[in-house]
Amino acid sequence: MLYFDESGYTGPDLTNVSQPYFALASVRMADDEIARLKKDIGYCEWGKELHFKSMYTNPQGRQMLDKIFNHPLLDSNHVLLSFAYKRYCIYAQIVDMLVETRYYNEGINLYEGAVNLVLANGLYYYAIQHPNKDLVAEFENNFVTMVRTPSVVSIADFYRTTDKLRRDTATEFVFFKMLSEISCTMPYIKEALSVSKFHIDLTIPLFSVSVQEWYKRTGEKENISFDSSEPFFVNKKFMEYLRDMDVPETAVGYGKSKHVYPLPVGKMEIVRSHEVFGIQLADLFASALVFALTPRDDKFQLYQNKIRLLPIFQKVELNVAPSSEDLIEERMKETAEIDPITFLCKYGDNAKI
Template structure:
């Protein structure tokens, strides 16, 4: 028997990840059924005399009475909720690695993913951005514009707007690396322009939904996905249609951890509206609560929700982890040196991947030596 999972979001801004008033995106899912969802929603609406006959999370979080309703819903569906939360600025930093760095070593990308280089780049860029490092604002803005427009004109001068006197060494290396490897970036942009992904390349909806479904697939043999109408999802459903009737289980292994890559859908994604689907209303409330918590609110309700949200919000969430940058541990040291090495190779027009596996192993062994001191 198929398990219905209802999905909805909060904080959607599409390809605009630098939206000044929407810093977080949450995609929430709830395992329930039509009858239970209808009973719960109608009871809450009647008991609290809610106007409009519909639960809307963005309205409920504004008032103490509404936040009590959210608490009731979180308690009622505890254990049947999964949430993906993204810090949009960090997500943009991760996208920069994906479309600026990875195309340059795509044939051996598992080598770099294996040492967490993607996380290092995303976190170091995020820290540059939030600390207002000189040049970071310009670099992020130019990258978002590049990806939204999909035009690779004048890539030889990419990120030139970040070339200011006070810029950091990190920003300088990333800018110069991208300029020297502009042909790899141009090829990647052409693939996006020729495919279905390009129009919503920065949007976070598809990846959040896929990761959540993959996680639900570990608990239920067959899934039925019911989603609120979404332009990004409706624009490109290929990754989901391939999962219809799929009974195989495939995993990826990154840094010793296994992550599910497959699930079994009963049919195509079903699209509905919150007005028509009570399950979507519940998912909407959960998503709004997640954004409320991550946005730094500190009232009693937020404090009470924080543990529950954090416990259920690690399914494909895209949030910074500054531990990746610690230079007193081998991981941070390794990736800092790898960035320097890649930059040097790019500047000298050398092959980026030849012998890199051996160089990374050499760096690890050297850094493990008690005689090594970073910067010595």
């Protein structure tokens, strides 16, 4: 059984300053392992639901967290973490929604040679280094607003701000050229925005890569339990659709990031966290990851540093975040036997994708 829970969820609001990270954790455990873990940590004696946010603020809670995070069963073979840095995701979504739509209509695959990755990272790095912070913030906010509430006004505001940023005296030429790619998407904006407002919800990409990673490791199509929270409730039907696609199992995509379709999972159910110990464990790890990643300068900074040093939080490879030069160069060399966009367009239901 795989147990999933999230932390830092703000839906399509990627500009939430107080919650810059979204994390998704999954725990893979058998019933006998759960029984052993409960006994070892004194779960029955604890007598209440495990919640990181209510535990890390007091000595008793931190003591219980130390038992859990250092238990030998809760290692990388049983726990898989993933996260997304929301500000970077704004630029990744600009490329995927707007620029990719334009190039797709012009017969160009933006994902070949990782052009999408190069452009997303370039936009992000030039934006965060731009001296006109207010204008960059306006640009980011107007994109999110346009996607969440498409209208003549919100669309005009976004492209007007894009043009202001292009022509700002502090905008370097390379950044100007990248922003010009966005300006050219205006003729395709109706098509680009003809999606659910949850298109920029980060649950689906992190859930998908997590499922794919578990499948690579185990070869098993695990049953899954989710917490009864908004991101899973909203996306459950779509995830079930991907699981039930009427097509032979096929690996699609580029290099190491290939995905298998239909989605390799078994039964998916939404449960109440206070009734399912595995969900509570997933909550602890997802919340602790957000806690470790989010900058802070309060009295809990010392405990934050302690969490950061735990091996499970040291290197989280499943992420949507700025890429290193080495990764980008590696991805640029990758080719796809089966392009994912072509595959989904051929076999997918356009009303659901």
